[in-house]
Amino acid sequence: MDNQNISSENPEELPVEKDESIRVFYDGKFLDATDSDFIAEEVPTQVVILAGASESGKTTLLASMYEKFSNGKFAGYAFSGSKTLPGFEERCHLARIASMRSKPDTERTKAKNIIEMLHLKVAKQNYFQEKTNILLTDISGETFRTIRDSTEQCRKMKILSRADHFSLLIDGAHLANVRLRQIALSDSRALLRSCFDSGMLGKHTLVEVVFSKWDLIEPRKRKSPHTKFVDFAKGSLNDEFGKAFGKLAFYEIASRPADTTKYAFGYNLDSLFLSWVSETPERQHLGSNSDIDLGSLGEIDKFASG
Amino acid sequence: MSEFEKVLLIGLPSSGKTTFLAALWYLVDGNHSTMLSLDTLHGDREYLNAIRSQWLSCTPVDRTRVINEPITSMRLKNNGNGRIVEFEIPDLSGETFLDQWIRRSWSPGFQDIIDDAKGALLFVHPNEVIEPIRIDQADLIHHEISTERDDNGNPPIYEQPVEWNPRDTPTQVQLVDLLQFVEEYEGLVFPFRLSVIISAWDLVSNAELAPEMWLSKRLPLLHQYLYSNIDKFPYKIYGVSAQGGDYDQAERLMDYQDQSQRIIVVDPDKKRSDLTAPLIWLMSENE
Numbered sequence: 001m002d003n004q005n006i007s008s009e010n011p012e013e014l015p016v017e018k019d020e021s022i023r024v025f026y027d028g029k030f031l032d033a034t035d036s037d038f039i040a041e042e043v044p045t046q047v048v049i050l051a052g053a054s055e056s057g058k059t060t061l062l063a064s065m066y067e068k069f070s071n072g073k074f075a076g077y078a079f080s081g082s083k084t085l086p087g088f089e090e091r092c093h094l095a096r097i098a099s100m101r102s103k104p105d106t107e108r109t110k111a112k113n114i115i116e117m118l119h120l121k122v123a124k125q126n127y128f129q130e131k132t133n134i135l136l137t138d139i140s141g142e143t144f145r146t147i148r149d150s151t152e153q154c155r156k157m158k159i160l161s162r163a164d165h166f167s168l169l170i171d172g173a174h175l176a177n178v179r180l181r182q183i184a185l186s187d188s189r190a191l192l193r194s195c196f197d198s199g200m201l202g203k204h205t206l207v208e209v210v211f212s213k214w215d216l217i218e219p220r221k222r223k224s225p226h227t228k229f230v231d232f233a234k235g236s237l238n239d240e241f242g243k244a245f246g247k248l249a250f251y252e253i254a255s256r257p258a259d260t261t262k263y264a265f266g267y268n269l270d271s272l273f274l275s276w277v278s279e280t281p282e283r284q285h286l287g288s289n290s291d292i293d294l295g296s297l298g299e300i301d302k303f304a305s306g
Numbered sequence: 307m308s309e310f311e312k313v314l315l316i317g318l319p320s321s322g323k324t325t326f327l328a329a330l331w332y333l334v335d336g337n338h339s340t341m342l343s344l345d346t347l348h349g350d351r352e353y354l355n356a357i358r359s360q361w362l363s364c365t366p367v368d369r370t371r372v373i374n375e376p377i378t379s380m381r382l383k384n385n386g387n388g389r390i391v392e393f394e395i396p397d398l399s400g401e402t403f404l405d406q407w408i409r410r411s412w413s414p415g416f417q418d419i420i421d422d423a424k425g426a427l428l429f430v431h432p433n434e435v436i437e438p439i440r441i442d443q444a445d446l447i448h449h450e451i452s453t454e455r456d457d458n459g460n461p462p463i464y465e466q467p468v469e470w471n472p473r474d475t476p477t478q479v480q481l482v483d484l485l486q487f488v489e490e491y492e493g494l495v496f497p498f499r500l501s502v503i504i505s506a507w508d509l510v511s512n513a514e515l516a517p518e519m520w521l522s523k524r525l526p527l528l529h530q531y532l533y534s535n536i537d538k539f540p541y542k543i544y545g546v547s548a549q550g551g552d553y554d555q556a557e558r559l560m561d562y563q564d565q566s567q568r569i570i571v572v573d574p575d576k577k578r579s580d581l582t583a584p585l586i587w588l589m590s591e592n593e
Binding site: 022024025027028067069070071072080083085086089092093097099101103104105123128256265 | 412417440441482483491526530533537
């Protein structure tokens with residue numbers, strides 16, 4: 001292109017020539033609804049909402065699961081791809097020696113007006129044709145507080161209705177604290193109630209209640225005074241929601257235990273992962289308690305947390 | 307009549323691509339006993355001869371220090387079946403591939419280079435592998451690996467974290483994403499064969515290990531990706547020491563009258579092979 005006639009005094013007016021020879025790929029930080037829709041066309045896809053209060057361990061859970069695959073096959077499955085490798089890597093960074101930290105950490109997820117999802121494609125060991133996409137949301141605790149407190153806001157978060165799995169983390173650090181444990185249970189119950197009453201979760205959703213940081217609840221790996229409260233919490237949630245969802249099950253995990261001589265890194269993540277990858281809700285239940293059209297992932301609205 | 311095959315060399319910086327190419331050129335141009343031999347000479351061989359000279363003098367073969375002629379072409383004959391194949395082998399720098407991972411794009415011209423390629427040699431160097439080491443894994447060896455000491459003689463603790471830098475991402479992750487870019491490109495015909503070359507095989511401490519076992523231990527994410535996508539990327543893994551040993555053993559290496567004897571190639575079954583075996587695998591059809 002001849003640019004000689006264009007005034008050099010206004011360089012911003014220079015036409016930008018698109019270089020067709022440069023091929024740009026996905027940025028890999030996260031997938032949004034449109035990208036996810038494309039992913040879901042290829043192989044069966046499980047959408048997993050990681051829910052819970054701030055610092056309950058949602059991001060640490062997804063980062064630790066990725067770390068397990070980084071070290072070898074996991075729970076009978078092999079890593080088969082990911083469109084969000086930079087996103088996983090960035091989330092793992094503060095728990096790696098490359099960060100030069102002495103103690104592992106996870107960067108707190110900020111509230112955003114877009115749903116960020118991380119992607120894992122896995123293949124069943126010895127049956128590599130059987131592949132599954134798992135889309136894991138990374139949504140801030142503040143966002144879940146908003147939808148807990150407002151059925152209207154909950155309805156705006158349309159991805160909830162597309163979720164195959166709703167994994168609700170209850171912070172083990174709070175459950176192990178007599179002053180905080182009732183609030184932790186009450187808030188979790190309220191979040192489930194809001195999602196159910198709004199019709200966003202129902203028989204079409206598999207709900208996993210995940211007691212995180214289990215190493216704090218049973219530090220000696222045997223029943224502690226806190227275990228009794230967890231049993232009470234399970235009974236209470238079962239009484240209220242046992243028949244509300246496609247499934248209500250409980251998991252005790254320690255994604256990144258403080259003392260790995262007592263609890264292995266990623267303690268019990270395998271059972272939770274197996275639930276995600278191998279259990280699918282029965283979609284015919286949709287409509288039994290809701291008039292929501294599941295639609296495709298591409299139809300998910302951007303969620304306004306405000 | 308000869309067939310035409312384009313083969314890529316893929317690898318991050320210092321992964322052994324150019325050393326492999328230099329040794330290959332030494333073998334096929336020198337009428338050594340290999341499964342592939344040079345059929346006819348044509349075109350400019352300046353680049354190949356330059357890197358071969360470096361290889362023969364046991365100095366690190368640095369493609370940036372030689373003339374800029376990275377695309378080479380060799381017309382090779384398969385001594386087993388008489389088939390003649392013209393290989394076009396672009397020798398791109400490791401920085402090219404590092405840039406692909408960081409910038410999430412192919413630079414101008416790369417698409418032309420990869421177009422119609424039949425397969426690739428994928429290089430990994432054992433000493434250049436960045437591993438994803440978690441802090442909890444490193445705690446026990448922290449004292450041993452840290453050379454710095456504070457006033458009390460302990461390794462210093464940094465509480466100002468270093469920001470994430472894609473350049474320092476584990477090797478296995480970078481290579482998987484590079485292959486995923488290839489997987490996305492509609493200008494290729496799949497299956498796209500891969501010969502994975504574990505360079506500097508003489509440095510691998512457990513020589514009894516099969517190359518695939520080594521890969522599964524050191525780069526497990528890449529290994530899982532390969533075997534779960536074998537329909538798209540049929541692969542074989544070779545242990546190769548094109549140099550034959552450390553550069554500080556230059557005298558010993560140059561002592562070989564026949565320099566081909568210093569090249570070490572271990573095939574997927576741990577059997578000794580020759581340097582052209584990974585290329586033979588790329589051009590074979592129904593294995």
